[in-house]
Amino acid sequence: MSHPSIFHILILPVIQALLICLGLGLAIFVLIVLLLVLPHEYFIYQPRAMAALKSTETQINLLKGQPSPYLLPADLLKNAAAKVLDDRDIYRKALVYGPDPGYEPLRNSIAKWLTAFYQRHLPSDGTDARRICITGGASQNLGCMLNVYTDPWYTRTIWIVAPAYFLAFRIFEDAGFGGRMRAVPEDSEGVDIDFLREEIQKSEEEARKEGRDTPMYKPGRQRAKCYKHVIYCVPSFANPSSRTMSLDRRRDLVKLAREVDALVVADDVYDFLQWPAEAEEVERIEGRIWAEEMIEKKVKPFMDGVLGMKATAHLPRLVDVDRELEGGTEREGADGFGNACSNGSFSKIAGPGIRVxxxxxxxxxxxxxxxxxxxxSGGAPSQLTSTYVHELVNGGKLQEFIQHTLRPAYAKRYKLLMKAIEEHLLPLGFSLPQTDRKIIGGYFTWLSLPEGLKADILATRAKADANVIIAPGSMFEVPGDDGLKFETSIRLCWAYEDEEKLEEGVKRIGEVARVMLDEAEKGEFVVVEKERDNAAEFK
Known part of the structure; x- marks a missing residue:
């Protein structure tokens, strides 16, 4: 039997020890590299998140800005479709190419419907079908208007009131304005006019230097014109900020648009979803007020059964201001196209799948x-479904549905969400815009986070740890413009989820935020400064 050699006794253990040390050193080196490269928050909450997902029963989506699937007028549409398809005179028009401006009966019924709703803000003759064109929805129409009324060379800039509806960005990019979108901040009354005027002046100076004084791609068209600027906004119950632009600010915006040859595109898609902030019984109170107003004005309702339902807006649209202000669109020296349009849609009140x-x-x-x-080439958009919608609007069924179903339901959901916010979020330092509003509406609530929280991380943590989905403010930043950030704000939607999920969702957000604030106090994750509310700071 051989004896162990000196190699086995002395040298081999040393080599093994060196290899072990080398392996440990390499592992430590890799860990240090990962700590430097990967986001800091990854190491804070990823392991805990996996366990949290297993323990949370139901996902709650407060990001999705869509109508509740339980608040869609399916029966009304079924009856309307049956009526259309049973009437040969109607379906022969519905199933062929529609006239360019759209299905004429629908244009007429919309004109009467809008006249009733905006009655106090319109001239005595209201509006009429000649001012209305049927579209395939607000998004499709935004693309069409850019095709008709802009030139990628001549049109200087797309000015977007921010925080902004983020899905509109791609529409502007597709029209040739990638890299030429600019964010315009809001203040307590809406769009910051002073900021916008100053930046437009800079844009004009650049255009003059570049010789962009005539359209290059769309010259010499009698049917349309090219505007120098486009201003995009949601004036009432904005998506996402929930702010409403004041009347004075609407007038100032129209005046500025006239000065600089701008088209103001107003998404007025939430106007019909509004109610008094303090009303406990929205349907009853609105019905009484509207009936009294109509009787006092001696205005005959345009559709059967509509008397008793409030159908008046609290503010005029920008297109109404442009029509009436200082001579309107036909004032001396004007070209007749106007400087504001109202982009309307049935998506929020009758269902986005209708595409009308x-x-x-x-x-x-x-x-x-x-x-x-x-x-x-293809005829009026959504010709068939336009005939269905006409039956709802003209017969008063849609307004009845809005008044008796949508407004009360959304008002209740809003109040449930706000109660939960007051209980679970405001004590942590969250804050709300325009808290003194007398009229509420739309789909959304915008929240500023307390010091120490970052929206992107909160959104990630809320989904991972609590199975609740929220929209971080960064989603609503205008691409290519780093001057306006919303990294300490979030948007919540009260329209999509069921009532019982709203309070639970906010409660979960509060629990996650409380943990994050504790971590921030201990220095365990990134602390960011809260963005400043003063719009002048963004210039």
Whole structure:
């Protein structure tokens, strides 16, 4: 039997020890590299998140900005479709190419419906079908209007009131304005006019230096014009900020648009979803007020059964301001196209799958939209479903549905969400905009986070740890413009989820936020400064 050699006794153990040390050193080196490269928050909560997902029963989605699937007028649409398809005179028109401006009966019924709703803000003759063009919804129409009324060379800039509806960005990019979108901040009354005026002046100076004084791609068209600027906003119950632009600010915006040859595109998709902030019985109170107003004005309701339902808006649209202010669109020196349009849609009140909307502007403007190439080739958008929608609007069924179903339901959901926010979030340092509003509406609530929280991390943590989905403010930043950030704000939607999930969702957000604030106090994750509310700081 051989004896162990000196190699086995002395050298081999040393080599093994060196290899072990080398392996440990390499592992430590890799760990240090990962700590430096990967986001800091990854190491804070990822292991805990996996366990949290297993323990949370139901996902709650407060990001999705869609109508509740339980608040869609399926029966009304079924009856309307049956009526259309049983009537040969109607379906023969519905199943062929529609006229360029859209299904005429629907244009007429929309005109009467809008006249009743905006009655106090319109001239005595209201609006009429010549000012209206039927569209395939607000998004499709935004693309059509850009095709008709802008030139990628001549149109200087797309000005977007921010925080902004993020899915509109791609529409502007597809129209040739990638890299030429600019964010315009809001203040307590809406769009910051002073900021916008100053930045437009800079844009004009650049255009003059570059010689962009005539359209390059769309010259010499009689049916339309090219505006120098486009201003995009949601004036009432904005998505996402929930702010409403004041009347004075609406007038100032129209005046500025006239000065600089801008088209103000107003998404007025939430106007019909509004109610008094303090009303306990929204349906009863609104019905009484509206009935009294109509009787006092001696206005005959345009549709059967509508008396007793409030159908008046609290503010005029920008297109109404443009129509009436200082001579309107036909004032001396004006070209007749106007400087504001109202982009309307049935998506929020009758269902987005219908794909029917309308645009209102001056007669000349509406005609220009109707002459977009896709319409002239394919006929009016959504011709068949337009006939269904006409049956709802003209018969008063849609307004009845809005009044008796949608407004009370959304008002209740809003109050449930706000109660939960007051209980679970405000004590942590969250804050709300425009807390003194007398009229509430739309789908959304915008919240500023307490010091020490970052929205992207909160959204990630809320989903991972509590199975609740929220929209971080960064989603609503205008791409290519780093001057306006919303990394300490979030948007919550009260429309989509069921009532019982709203309070639970906010409660979960509060629990996650409380943990994050504790971590921030201990220095365990990134602390960011809260963005400043003063719009002047963004210049």
């Amino acid at each position: 909307g309308w645009v209102e502007g001056s007669e000349r403007f509406a005609y220009g939209v109707s002459q977009t190439g896709t319409t002239c």
